[in-house]
Amino acid sequence: MPSALPDGEPVPSDGSLPAHALDGLGARPFGFYVHVPYCATRCGYCDFNTYTATELRSSGTVASQETYADNLVAEIRLARTVLGDADLPVRTVFLGGGTPTLLPARDLVRMLAAIREEFGLAPGAEVTTEANPESVDPAYLAELREGGFNRISFGMQSARPQVLELLDRHHTPGRPEACVAEAREAGFEHVNLDLIYGTPGESDDDWRASLDAAIGAGPDHVSAYSLIVEDGTKLAARVKRGELPMIDDDVHADRYLIADEALGKAGFGWYEVSNWATSEAARCRHNELYWTGADWWGAGPGAHSHVGGVRWWNAKHPAAYAQALAEGRTPGQGREVLPAADRRVERILLELRLVEGCPLSLLAPAGLEAAHRALDDGLLDPAAFEAGRAVLTLRGRLLADGVVRDLVD
Numbered sequence: 049m050p051s052a053l054p055d056g057e058p059v060p061s062d063g064s065l066p067a068h069a070l071d072g073l074g075a076r077p078f079g080f081y082v083h084v085p086y087c088a089t090r091c092g093y094c095d096f097n098t099y100t101a102t103e104l105r106s107s108g109t110v111a112s113q114e115t116y117a118d119n120l121v122a123e124i125r126l127a128r129t130v131l132g133d134a135d136l137p138v139r140t141v142f143l144g145g146g147t148p149t150l151l152p153a154r155d156l157v158r159m160l161a162a163i164r165e166e167f168g169l170a171p172g173a174e175v176t177t178e179a180n181p182e183s184v185d186p187a188y189l190a191e192l193r194e195g196g197f198n199r200i201s202f203g204m205q206s207a208r209p210q211v212l213e214l215l216d217r218h219h220t221p222g223r224p225e226a227c228v229a230e231a232r233e234a235g236f237e238h239v240n241l242d243l244i245y246g247t248p249g250e251s252d253d254d255w256r257a258s259l260d261a262a263i264g265a266g267p268d269h270v271s272a273y274s275l276i277v278e279d280g281t282k283l284a285a286r287v288k289r290g291e292l293p294m295i296d297d298d299v300h301a302d303r304y305l306i307a308d309e310a311l312g313k314a315g316f317g318w319y320e321v322s323n324w325a326t327s328e329a330a331r332c333r334h335n336e337l338y339w340t341g342a343d344w345w346g347a348g349p350g351a352h353s354h355v356g357g358v359r360w361w362n363a364k365h366p367a368a369y370a371q372a373l374a375e376g377r378t379p380g381q382g383r384e385v386l387p388a389a390d391r392r393v394e395r396i397l398l399e400l401r402l403v404e405g406c407p408l409s410l411l412a413p414a415g416l417e418a419a420h421r422a423l424d425d426g427l428l429d430p431a432a433f434e435a436g437r438a439v440l441t442l443r444g445r446l447l448a449d450g451v452v453r454d455l456v457d
Contacts (some may be wrong), residue, residue, distance in 0.1 A: 259311070
């Protein structure tokens, strides 16, 4: 959940949506994202909307972890009011952060129960929480599983101590792998490990060791992201001062190729540029909901929502968020109605990153010409192109951002 919020038009105080946004509600997949903004410490590379206890000390109890579940339940009930009485079973729930598992397990279960009570869960609904390895134990995981969570995503990042130290990650090497075993023992059906590559000072061998450790732990999903040095972070300041080198694009490309080869040999297939799964059932269906333009309600400070072409975002700070709910107002801070042209561009941006690609019919004439050039350059799959879809090759995935820019023209 990025810390910066865009500009936009005001949200009505009751959170009501335009009538056109509610047309077809329930016919499109619907999910819930719940943002938990608390972290034990701030990682040097993180630009997300997160807060440590020290940073929130002046906000009093209104922004405390102890009362957070109450605020989330209030917004979930507001969502039911705003969306009316449409039959809207929730297909996916995702708790992200921050570190959701800094809260007691009973609070996470209570948030999920509120969603279930207000909307109902679709049969086979995917219910995920993110977790830091040091924030859970077997009893905690068992309570989550009993409460209805069936997927968990652990922030592993690296298996090398020096890389973890530079990233300000405080779990010990080996703990994420142990967490996978504990989650399986608790009955979790699906387990993801998040990895980061391209940390200054990381070698190819370091990266291979992290991949080997992640694969050996037995998850059915791995996400691997290149480290982005975000302005305003401690890491960016260290790079600017010359304390750390900036990793160039060629190194990132090499690390990506190493990851794709290792994961492919271990039975993982890519289904989004940065995500691999052992089967279609192991894919993150919540993220697929985002990537395919479905509807979702984002609850929590700074969370973004999208329903029927209307996108809105909540007040960023936990105190402002809680205050709005206490006063009976929506915490929504701004919104935008997406024109058809913008929605088409977003479809191309997102769907092109998927293994299924995007329909060539979405492309404007200039974009279609660019697609033919990308095909000739080996960036798009010929068989998929013949079938009317733009699907990235391995080389195309390395250059995905550039391909997208050309195709949206």
